[in-house]
Amino acid sequence: MVTITIDEHYCKGCGLCIHYCPKSVLDKSNRMNAKGYSIPCAVTPERCSKCGTCELICPELAITVKESGT
Amino acid sequence: MHPIAERYLRKDALPFLWCPGCGNGTILGAAIRAIDELDIIDEIALVGGIGCSGWIPTYINADVMHTLHGRALPCATGLKMSDPRRKVIVFTGDGDCLGIGGNHFIHAARRNLDITVVMVNNQIYGMTGGQVAPTTPSMAKTSTSPSGNPELPFDACELAKGSGATYIARWTAGHPRQLRRAIKEAISHEGFAFVEVLTQCPTQAGRIMHGTADPATLLDMLKSNSVTISAAKKRSPQELRGKFLIGTLLKDRKKPEFSKSYFQTAMKAGDSSGN
Numbered sequence: 001m002v003t004i005t006i007d008e009h010y011c012k013g014c015g016l017c018i019h020y021c022p023k024s025v026l027d028k029s030n031r032m033n034a035k036g037y038s039i040p041c042a043v044t045p046e047r048c049s050k051c052g053t054c055e056l057i058c059p060e061l062a063i064t065v066k067e068s069g070t
Numbered sequence: 071m072h073p074i075a076e077r078y079l080r081k082d083a084l085p086f087l088w089c090p091g092c093g094n095g096t097i098l099g100a101a102i103r104a105i106d107e108l109d110i111i112d113e114i115a116l117v118g119g120i121g122c123s124g125w126i127p128t129y130i131n132a133d134v135m136h137t138l139h140g141r142a143l144p145c146a147t148g149l150k151m152s153d154p155r156r157k158v159i160v161f162t163g164d165g166d167c168l169g170i171g172g173n174h175f176i177h178a179a180r181r182n183l184d185i186t187v188v189m190v191n192n193q194i195y196g197m198t199g200g201q202v203a204p205t206t207p208s209m210a211k212t213s214t215s216p217s218g219n220p221e222l223p224f225d226a227c228e229l230a231k232g233s234g235a236t237y238i239a240r241w242t243a244g245h246p247r248q249l250r251r252a253i254k255e256a257i258s259h260e261g262f263a264f265v266e267v268l269t270q271c272p273t274q275a276g277r278i279m280h281g282t283a284d285p286a287t288l289l290d291m292l293k294s295n296s297v298t299i300s301a302a303k304k305r306s307p308q309e310l311r312g313k314f315l316i317g318t319l320l321k322d323r324k325k326p327e328f329s330k331s332y333f334q335t336a337m338k339a340g341d342s343s344g345n
Contacts, residue, residue, distance in 0.1 A: 014286075016286055055072060061095065061099055064071075
């Protein structure tokens with residue numbers, strides 16, 4: 001089981017993680033952070049292949065993909 | 071925040087000042103991962119120029135010099151010569167490095183000084199409002215070329231090659247894995263190592279040159295305009311016009327390295343004068 005955490009304190013809602021996820025795990029959510037940025041969320045985390053592309057592309061280093069239980 | 075950021079960044083300097091979707095953050099991520107894999111955090115000395123890319127080192131918890139516009143390379147030269155054991159990594163932009171800093175760039179490369187230069191290329195002077203830069207494509211619209219850029223741009227990697235750099239690579243901010251590897255190779259390379267990184271600039275180049283501020287659209291545009299060396303071999307010159315060649319463009323050119331040869335000749339001069 002994979003846990004995808006987006007630190008909404010730093011996320012600027014740029015959408016790069018959503019766009020470059022090869023499994024379309026992420027999408028825009030209704031959540032807005034305190035600065036007014038629209039924060040993404042993992043809509044289908046079971047499809048995540050742990051490729052790490054979202055972590056590597058995120059310009060704020062705000063997204064973390066972790067194997068649950070570690 | 072990602073564990074790599076927890077480990078390497080200055081918490082009190084956060085959040086990053088860059089615009090949403092700016093490639094600078096991705097490039098910083100690739101750089102700290104490269105530093106982490108080489109395990110050299112105690113040996114590095116970072117230098118930043120002026121411009122958005124010059125802020126990259128200021129977020130890293132290491133010895134950092136934030137220098138005057140265009141003068142990152144002479145500062146890095148002084149830094150390296152004062153302690154050649156340091157792995158000096160310069161973060162500069164296309165305007166800082168090739169505009170006002172152009173002269174220092176060619177001489178640092180000519181000397182084959184053992185430093186790494188990561189030049190973030192957004193093809194514009196972004197921080198000051200989107201003015202035309204030495205790398206702005208021909209006919210591109212900017213705030214100072216509203217009818218189109220009448221000049222032809224530099225190919226920074228060709229300039230580095232002609233000046234004498236001994237390691238040259240080019241990637242985009244949409245190639246974080248390859249970029250991390252290139253930065254590692256550049257740091258490990260003994261000599262002047264130049265890594266150009268084409269990046270999206272949503273607020274300036276994006277809106278003014280391309281009519282969109284969407285980071286993914288802009289990065290996709292950059293990636294589709296980039297051709298790897300192996301792919302380029304199969305394309306015609308017409309197909310390659312306007313495209314960027316990406317990959318490791320030059321490696322292992324053997325030349326004396328400045329910080330070593332300077333002290334060797336200086337020692338010799340000292341001996342011959344009887345001191």
